[in-house]
Amino acid sequence: MTLEIKTQHQLKATNTNLPFYFFLSFSVPALALLILFMQQVTSGTEVFGDKAIENFVSGFTNSSTVFFFTFITNFVTTGSVITLLVISLVLIWWKSRDYAAMIVLAVGTYLSDEINQWLKITIGRERPSIDVSVFAEGHSFPSGHAMVGIMFYGFLTYFVFSMLKNSKHKLILVITMSVIIFLIGLSRIVLNVHYPSDVIAGFAAGFIGLVIMILLHKGGRTIFHQKLKKG
Known part of the structure; x- marks a missing residue:
């Protein structure tokens, strides 16, 4: 009977971790994509897909979409995030x-911005344009909005997901937050303050950071639980 209960518990733990293992498997392609874009940008090579995406986005850019995406891009201003x-x-x-x-979220959010600024200075890519009416400063690669956005909102999504029990609520949460994170990145292209490759690289770097944050949280929570049991 004890063996049966233990086996069921292990199966439950494995099923709970399956989405994360699937998620984790994308970190290697994300790293490869980030390195590839960094090499192309630093060498002065035009990044594949930049022009095509820019032309596609410009096709639906008008005063209404600019207004909407200006609102969306403010989700990752310093004031909003803090x-x-x-x-x-x-x-x-x-x-x-x-x-x-709490520790992982706070430290991870802070480091995401610091690492992004370091990457921007190191790569030194100039922005396509600077509009003083849009929040944009410094260099262009990778997009800080995309990187910080996926790490901050992504970790919150992961945390709330782990607390929810209803599968429909989990699905709604993931879809909603995925759309919001995607729109944050898209807003930087629509507002012409980033190249598409900046945003994609920002998502790739942020995704890797998010995986690290989740791993640290899982390890940290285990340590806290062990200390509580001993105490």
């Missing part, structure tokens, strides 16, 4: 006392 971060930390503490998640 405000949402503080609210998220308070809610995580209140609902679950998951200190590992």
Whole structure:
């Protein structure tokens, strides 16, 4: 009987981790894509797909879409992220006392911006244009909105996903947040403050960072639980 219960528990744990293992498998292609784009940008080679995507996006760019994507791009301004971060930390503490998640979210969000700034300075790619009415400063590659956006909102999605029990709610959450993260990246192309390759590279770098954040959270939560049992 004990053996049967243990086996069922192991199967449940394995099924819970399957989405993450599937998610983790994409980190290697993401790293390869990031390295490829970095090599092309630093060598001065035109990145494959940039022109085609820019031409496609320009086809539906008008005053209405610019207004909409200006709103969307503000989801990853410094003020927005700090405000949402503080609210998220308070809610995580209140609902679950998951200190590992709080630490990983706070440190990960901070480092995502620092690493992005370091990459921008290192690569030194100039932006396609600078519009003072749009939040954009410094160099272009990779997109900070895409990188910080996928790490910050992606980790929140992962955390809430792990708390939910209803499969439909999980699906709605993943689809909704995936669309929001995608639109944040797209907004930088529509507003002409980033090349498409900047955004794709930002997503790739942010995805790798997100996987690391999730791994750290899983390890940190285990350590916290062990300390609580000993205490």
